[in-house]
Amino acid sequence: xxxxxxxxxxxxxxxxxxxxxxxxxxxxxxxxxxxxxxxxxxxxxxxxxxxxxxxxxxxxxxxxxxxxxxxxxxxxxxxxxxxxxxxxxxxxxxxxxxxxxxxxxxxxxxxxxxxxxxxxxxxxxxxxxxxxxxxxxxxxxxxxxxxxxxxxxxxxxxxxxxxxxxxxxxxxxxxxxxxxxxxxxxxxxxxxxxxxxxxxxxxxxxxxxxxxxxxxxxxxxxxxxxxxxxxxxxxxxxxxxxxxxxxxxxxxxxxxxxxxxxxxxxxxxxxxxxxxxxxxxxxxxxxxxxxxxxxxxxxxxxxxxxxxxxxxxxxxxxxxxxxxxxxxxxxxxx
Numbered sequence: 001x002x003x004x005x006x007x008x009x010x011x012x013x014x015x016x017x018x019x020x021x022x023x024x025x026x027x028x029x030x031x032x033x034x035x036x037x038x039x040x041x042x043x044x045x046x047x048x049x050x051x052x053x054x055x056x057x058x059x060x061x062x063x064x065x066x067x068x069x070x071x072x073x074x075x076x077x078x079x080x081x082x083x084x085x086x087x088x089x090x091x092x093x094x095x096x097x098x099x100x101x102x103x104x105x106x107x108x109x110x111x112x113x114x115x116x117x118x119x120x121x122x123x124x125x126x127x128x129x130x131x132x133x134x135x136x137x138x139x140x141x142x143x144x145x146x147x148x149x150x151x152x153x154x155x156x157x158x159x160x161x162x163x164x165x166x167x168x169x170x171x172x173x174x175x176x177x178x179x180x181x182x183x184x185x186x187x188x189x190x191x192x193x194x195x196x197x198x199x200x201x202x203x204x205x206x207x208x209x210x211x212x213x214x215x216x217x218x219x220x221x222x223x224x225x226x227x228x229x230x231x232x233x234x235x236x237x238x239x240x241x242x243x244x245x246x247x248x249x250x251x252x253x254x255x256x257x258x259x260x261x262x263x264x265x266x267x268x269x270x271x272x273x274x275x276x277x278x279x280x281x282x283x284x285x286x287x288x289x290x291x292x293x294x295x296x297x298x299x300x301x302x303x304x305x306x307x308x309x310x311x312x313x314x315x316x317x318x319x320x321x322x323x324x325x326x327x328x329x330x331x332x333x334x
Contacts, residue, residue, distance in 0.1 A: 016079040017051030017066070023299065024066045024306040026304065033069045033308055041303035071115055071194040077104070085112050090286065090320035094268050098145065112209040117278050118314035120285040120306045125322040127288070128185040130213040135220045136254035137182045137199060139172030140265065145272035173198050181261070181271055181280060185253040193261075193284045195277045195324070201228045210298050255289065277324045 017099040031038045037059035046052050046065070056063045067073045072082060081102055084132055090099050097110040172178030174197035182204065184192045196203050204225040212218065217233040220226035226236060237243045237250060244250065264283050265271060287298050304310045313319060 011080060012077065013080060014051040014301065016183065017049075017053070019083075020072075020079065020306070021053060021066045023303055024070070026303070030309070032060060032169065033064055034060070034062055035060040067235060067306075069311065071305040071311040073311075077108070077112075082112070083107070083298070083302070086116055086301050087294055088296040089113060089116060089282075089300070090294040092264065092282075092286065100208075109310050114317075115163075115314055116279075116301055117199075117282045117318055118312060118319050120301050121278070121281045121323050122304050122310050122314065122318035123300070124192075124281055124284050124288070125319055127190065127192055127284075128213055129184055129190055129192055129211060130216050132187040132188070132217045132248075133212050134185045134251040134254040135182060135208075135218055135226065136251045137180050137223075138258050138261075139178045139180050140276065141178055142271055142273040142276050143177035144274070145270050156218065171199060174298045175275065177273065179276065180210075181258075182207050183254045183261075184208070185257055187246060187253070191257055191284055191287045195280050199223075199225055201225050204227060219251055221251060260287070278320050281320065281323045 010157055021093055029038065030040065032040060035057060037057055039058040040055050041055035041058065043054045045054055052065050052067070054063055054065050066269050067075070072079070075082060081104065084102060088101065093101070095109040095113040096106065098104075098113065099106045102109070104277075124243045170176075172180055180196050180199045182194045182196060182199075184194070184207075186192075194207040194211055201224070205228070208218070208229055209231070212232065214231040215233070218226070218229065220234070220236045222238045222240065226234070237246055245252070251266050261283055265279065268279065283292075284295065289300060292300065305314070
């Protein structure tokens with residue numbers, strides 16, 4: 001379905017509430033979210049929340065609605081704005097752009113983007129590739145943006161940074177504010193991105209074991225860290241000898257993934273390394289659901305946000321912690 005099919009959901013409060021009702025109970029049993037009993041009846045309406053249905057459980061004698069125990073429970077924003085936040089994230093837009101477009105406070109836009117980004121990661125934390133997989137790496141300049149040099153809050157009267165952060169010479173490293181991102185791209189179309197502290201043999205081996213099933217076939221370049229991989233069928237091309245493809249052996253899909261990742265990261269005008277994992281994970285979600293348009297991707301995120309189990313974990317940032325395989329984050333505030 002194209003965006004024209006969703007316009008009535010965005011601008012009509014009654015339609016939005018009906019849409020949320022269908023999405024909440026689409027493939028879930030219609031039960032009480034507290035005692036999980038199905039003896040439920042309608043129980044009036046809300047005066048200030050037009051269209052939001054109210055129910056009562058005859059077992060525990062407590063009322064609830066379609067948003068109870070979900071990520072949207074207790075939200076003071078109109079439901080139309082929440083739908084637009086998720087849609088704009090999938091275009092994608094930064095939280096600063098969302099704040100300007102919707103007229104909300106920057107902290108409100110940042111919080112909702114943070115929660116929905118965590119919800120999207122629930123689809124990606126357990127993804128593992130198999131078959132023929134290509135791998136490549138890049139180094140992203142990412143420092144302590146918004147924090148002091150040692151991490152934490154900035155001191156008052158600090159000197160502003162007048163120029164963009166320069167990437168240090170040599171191979172990147174977390175301590176050099178240049179962590180590595182390894183792209184594992186399956187020939188079947190799925191992608192797993194790993195944000196790692198360095199590009200040593202031990203780190204790449206661990207990343208491969210998390211992202212790719214043992215016994216699969218890996219195609220990489222001639223880097224030593226790839227050559228030392230154990231447990232996989234491995235072949236490589238030598239870029240230093242101007243060899244970029246040899247029959248089916250190439251890593252063009254992985255390199256193309258980075259050509260899309262760089263402009264995605266550029267939208268945010270620099271990302272702190274304490275938050276990098278969350279943004280990379282959200283890009284992985286968009287990449288793996290690229291067959292859907294932005295409205296359909298937003299629907300997938302909202303469907304997970306209306307699951308009480310996922311919502312409670314997303315508010316605490318647990319999915320970012322699971323996605324951060326190498327404990328790269330200092331503070332879980334993606």
